Amino acid sequence: MKVLIVEDEKSLAGEMTAFLKSEGYICEVAHTGKEASEKVFVNPYDFMLLDLSLPDYEGLDLLKEAKEANQEAAVIILTARGSTNDKVKGLDMGADDYLAKPFSLLELSSRMQAIIRRKHGIKKSVTDIHDFQIDLTNRTVSCNNQIIGLTKKEFDILQYLVINKNRVVTRMQLTEHIWDSGLEVDYDSNYVDVHIKNLRKKLSQYANVDWLETVRGIGYRINLL
Amino acid sequence: MKLYYKLALINSVTRILIVAAFFVFAPGIIYKAAVTQVDSNLEKKKARFFDYIVARIGMNEFMSKIMEDSTYADYTIFKENYISVEPGKTFREDTIFTSPRDIDGDVVQCRVLQHNFYHNGDIFLLEIGESVQYARDINTILKRFALYTLIAIVVLTVLIDLGITQYLFYPLRKLESKLIATRHPEKFNFKPIETTTTDFRYLDRTISDMMHKIQDAFNIEKEFIANVSHELLTPISILQTRLENILSGTGLSDEVQIKIIESQLTLGRLKQIIRSLLLISQIENNQAPKLDEVNIPELLKEVADEIEDRLSDKNIRLQLHTSADLTINPANRSLLFTMFFNLVNNAVKYNRQNGSINISTLETEDHYEVSIEDTGIGIAPANIKSIFYRFKKFNAAGEESYGLGLPMVKTIADFHNAEVRVESEQGKGSKFTVSFSLT
Numbered sequence: 052m053k054v055l056i057v058e059d060e061k062s063l064a065g066e067m068t069a070f071l072k073s074e075g076y077i078c079e080v081a082h083t084g085k086e087a088s089e090k091v092f093v094n095p096y097d098f099m100l101l102d103l104s105l106p107d108y109e110g111l112d113l114l115k116e117a118k119e120a121n122q123e124a125a126v127i128i129l130t131a132r133g134s135t136n137d138k139v140k141g142l143d144m145g146a147d148d149y150l151a152k153p154f155s156l157l158e159l160s161s162r163m164q165a166i167i168r169r170k171h172g173i174k175k176s177v178t179d180i181h182d183f184q185i186d187l188t189n190r191t192v193s194c195n196n197q198i199i200g201l202t203k204k205e206f207d208i209l210q211y212l213v214i215n216k217n218r219v220v221t222r223m224q225l226t227e228h229i230w231d232s233g234l235e236v237d238y239d240s241n242y243v244d245v246h247i248k249n250l251r252k253k254l255s256q257y258a259n260v261d262w263l264e265t266v267r268g269i270g271y272r273i274n275l276l
Numbered sequence: 277m278k279l280y281y282k283l284a285l286i287n288s289v290t291r292i293l294i295v296a297a298f299f300v301f302a303p304g305i306i307y308k309a310a311v312t313q314v315d316s317n318l319e320k321k322k323a324r325f326f327d328y329i330v331a332r333i334g335m336n337e338f339m340s341k342i343m344e345d346s347t348y349a350d351y352t353i354f355k356e357n358y359i360s361v362e363p364g365k366t367f368r369e370d371t372i373f374t375s376p377r378d379i380d381g382d383v384v385q386c387r388v389l390q391h392n393f394y395h396n397g398d399i400f401l402l403e404i405g406e407s408v409q410y411a412r413d414i415n416t417i418l419k420r421f422a423l424y425t426l427i428a429i430v431v432l433t434v435l436i437d438l439g440i441t442q443y444l445f446y447p448l449r450k451l452e453s454k455l456i457a458t459r460h461p462e463k464f465n466f467k468p469i470e471t472t473t474t475d476f477r478y479l480d481r482t483i484s485d486m487m488h489k490i491q492d493a494f495n496i497e498k499e500f501i502a503n504v505s506h507e508l509l510t511p512i513s514i515l516q517t518r519l520e521n522i523l524s525g526t527g528l529s530d531e532v533q534i535k536i537i538e539s540q541l542t543l544g545r546l547k548q549i550i551r552s553l554l555l556i557s558q559i560e561n562n563q564a565p566k567l568d569e570v571n572i573p574e575l576l577k578e579v580a581d582e583i584e585d586r587l588s589d590k591n592i593r594l595q596l597h598t599s600a601d602l603t604i605n606p607a608n609r610s611l612l613f614t615m616f617f618n619l620v621n622n623a624v625k626y627n628r629q630n631g632s633i634n635i636s637t638l639e640t641e642d643h644y645e646v647s648i649e650d651t652g653i654g655i656a657p658a659n660i661k662s663i664f665y666r667f668k669k670f671n672a673a674g675e676e677s678y679g680l681g682l683p684m685v686k687t688i689a690d691f692h693n694a695e696v697r698v699e700s701e702q703g704k705g706s707k708f709t710v711s712f713s714l715t
Binding site for chain 1: 505506509512513514515516517518520521523524530533537541543544547586588589
């Protein structure tokens with residue numbers, strides 16, 4: 052997967068590149084709109100991560116150009132402007148998703164994976180986790196063909212951990228993922244722990260859940276070989 | 277009271293006063309004027325009488341006639357005058373007085389001039405009278421008919437006045453409606469009102485200038501907010517991603533990892549504050565869209581569902597009674613959701629173990645009210661006034677708060693023309709009521 056990161060803030064572009072490389076993506080960075088505009092016409096990309104507020108370029112114009120040059124590319128808009136207007140316009144102009152800065156890298160990667168599943172028409176998006184089967188499309192979890200009833204938030208947490216498997220996901224990352232950013236999020240609260248406890252209780256009735264590991268003081272991790 | 281009505285009222289009152297004054301003083305003035313006129317006539321006629329007698333009859337002959345008949349009275353020498361000459365008793369200065377006289381069988385009020393003169397050593401008395409009846413008649417007629425006429429004149433002039441002032445004040449009313457239509461300085465219509473009155477032009481121009489200045493200030497503030505949000509959120513983005521990358525690296529001791537997590541939490545808090553401030557500013561600057569149709573009972577159900585997982589920790593019972601129905605259009609769904617979520621979330625946060633939360637709706641004649649009642653710690657009376665101020669915190673120890681939840685509630689309520697009320701008893705609980713105006 053080839054990703055073009057269009058971000059004038061070099062440090063941020065650097066952190067994104069480092070993370071996406073570790074996730075197995077091939078990354079290119081454009082620090083200016085002009086540079087990005089040239090790159091999209093020369094190279095084909097699977098993903099474009101586009102910062103709309105570039106000093107030298109109108110972000111929405113760049114989105115238009117990128118879409119014309121690279122119809123197959125999925126575009127995720129990244130902006131600190133926080134204006135709903137930009138979001139609506141961007142999505143109208145063919146962007147696939149929208150992330151408000153500051154965002155979590157895990158959130159970025161899970162959004163990218165969701166787009167990949169959607170774009171490539173992956174019908175069967177069932178992931179086996181030890182004795183459980185998790186269907187990301189139909190949002191169900193089953194064990195031996197028996198569907199386990201989970202609440203929306205429990206499924207969201209499980210799914211997020213599955214997408215970021217073998218990696219510690221902090222409470223904060225989980226909190227931000229399952230609660231809308233507009234609401235007052237209580238980072239210090241133990242709501243996530245309560246959900247995990249309930250999740251473990253439900254799953255352990257069917258099979259062993261040792262693979263859902265608590266990393267003390269940090270967060271949770273799904274271990275999958 | 278509107279200026280237009282005030283002017284009309286003042287005009288009517290002054291007219292009525294003038295008319296009343298006329299009625300009180302007019303009869304006297306008319307009478308006085310008539311008497312003055314008649315008196316001066318009488319003086320002239322006295323002179324003319326002697327000329328007439330000397331020229332026509334001869335003074336001696338006339339006087340001898342008087343001596344024979346002892347009196348002379350005639351009404352025909354001068355028109356409308358009565359003249360009599362008779363021997364007098366004592367000589368006195370000329371006097372003029374009002375007295376009734378019998379003229380052709382009618383008793384009429386007359387002004388009478390008495391003049392004594394000597395003829396051949398004898399004193400004679402000349403009386404010349406002139407009727408002042410007409411002055412009395414005029415006053416009678418005035419009283420009878422003029423009252424109606426004057427009332428008619430007052431009514432007519434007041435109506436004409438109203439018409440004229442209405443015409444003159446038309447630009448002012450247009451200016452007024454222009455201001456009423458301006459709910460926010462951004463929406464001000466800069467098209468000048470058409471008027472030839474310089475005062476109104478000046479007023480209109482001054483208001484337009486002020487609006488320009490306010491708009492400029494708003495634009496600067498908006499730009500400032502946009503810039504600040506960008507400038508602050510970007511470094512936070514860098515820090516957040518960097519910390520995430522460090523954390524996912526290998527070979528970190530547990531201690532370092534926990535330090536990083538703590539830094540992330542601090543960063544999260546900073547992020548939350550900036551986002552909340554940004555949201556409040558956006559709403560206050562009218563930058564938030566209002567494009568949704570929102571059914572309040574449905575929204576409350578969603579809020580209750582969203583909050584459900586936070587109840588179990590304190591074993592709180594949440595009851596939702598939405599008997600009254602209301603759909604708001606236009607509204608901002610996500611903002612209203614945030615508003616109710618913040619209120620219910622507070623009700624959870626500050627509740628006691630095994631407490632309860634009651635969400636209910638009430639429709640009155642002109643308001644629709646949503647009440648969120650909890651059995652929590654309550655708010656001290658001294659703090660109730662300032663709970664909607666930014667960064668004011670009165671929460672119990674151990675609860676995380678940025679002091680922006682309730683200010684945001686108030687801002688969102690204002691944005692939807694709703695009012696937020698709070699009743700609270702310390703130790704018993706609080707009741708927050710959002711009241712939407714139905715008019």
